Amino acid sequence: MSQLNQLELQNLRHLIGHHQTITVKLTDYANQSQDPQVKQIFEQGANAAAQTAQQLMGFLS
Numbered sequence: 001m002s003q004l005n006q007l008e009l010q011n012l013r014h015l016i017g018h019h020q021t022i023t024v025k026l027t028d029y030a031n032q033s034q035d036p037q038v039k040q041i042f043e044q045g046a047n048a049a050a051q052t053a054q055q056l057m058g059f060l061s
Contacts, residue, residue: 004059012059019053022046 004012023046030042 009060012056016053016056016060019049019056022049023053 026042026046026049030039030046033039033042
C-alpha cells in the first residue's frame with residue numbers, strides 16, 4: 001500500500017475518533033435501555049462502529 005499524505009492521515013484519525021465516540025455512546029445507550037430489542041439495536045451499532053474503527057486503524061500500520 002502506498003504512503004498516506006498528511007491530509008489523508010488526519011482524515012483517517014478523525015474517522016477513527018468519530019467511530020470510537022459512536023461506540024462509547026451507543027454502548028452507554030444500550031446500558032440504559034430497558035427494552036431488550038432497543039438494547040440489542042444499540043449493541044449491534046456499537047459493535048459495528050468498533051469493528052469499523054479497528055479496520056480503519058489497520059490503515060495506520
